[in-house]
Amino acid sequence: MNHDILLYKLHNYGIHRVVHDWFRNYLTNKQYTCIGSVKSYVSCISCAVPQDSVLGPLLFLIHVNDIGNAVPNLAIKHFADDTNLFIFDQDEMSVKRMVNHSIQELNNWFITNKLSMNISNMLHDFLFRFCLK
Secondary structure (H helix, E strand, C coil): HHHHHCCCCCHCCCHHHHHHHHHHHHHEECCEEEEEEEEECCCCCCCCCCCCCCHHHHHHHHHHHHHHHHHHCEEEEECCCEEECCCCCCCCCHHHHHHHHHHHHHHHHHCCCCCCCCCCHHHHHHHHHHHHH
């Protein structure tokens, strides 16, 4: 997750001033590796959220909450860090067209939000479910 994009989304959800500054400071992590008494250089983190944190899952959900805007006429369901798109139609060719269009629109959303889509898993799941119908 790109911090600037996440902070922009937090601002759009009404997180302003002191609380917004608190999130900015929270996300501006510094990290280093320590093995024995040897420490690496300190590096600033410009993306992602602190792992195993209480706020991590919430910030992730805030970050992806608007993914439905990419495909507004289709049903998207979120569960934890999993997002599912449901496409229904009686005509097989129509479903294929909708899937292709949806993948393009979702890919645009991912690019805009500086995220990546695991297309191979997505296509495998789609083909598996499509063949079951």
